[in-house]
Amino acid sequence: MAVGSDADICIWDDQYETTIDNGGLHHAVDYTPCQGMGIMGWPAITLLRGKSLRNTSRSAGLRATAAMFPPTSASRPGRQ
Numbered sequence: 001m002a003v004g005s006d007a008d009i010c011i012w013d014d015q016y017e018t019t020i021d022n023g024g025l026h027h028a029v030d031y032t033p034c035q036g037m038g039i040m041g042w043p044a045i046t047l048l049r050g051k052s053l054r055n056t057s058r059s060a061g062l063r064a065t066a067a068m069f070p071p072t073s074a075s076r077p078g079r080q
Helices: none
Strands: 009-019 038-048 051-055
Touching: none
Parallel strands: none
Antiparallel strands: 009 038, 038 051
């Protein structure tokens, strides 16, 4: 992380217990092979570009977006 860079961060809660339910997942299919599976551990907070996208208890109402940024010499070691 650096000043001025995107802040895409996920904070994980390894003590959170839940049951996987396809209705609560955000993907483009209508099923999951993990439906009904009990798990421990879940993302507690997700930050997208420094803004709260979601936390364990509720959605922040923001939608994920994609953006293309041209590579810089800092992201390509050995290149000027």
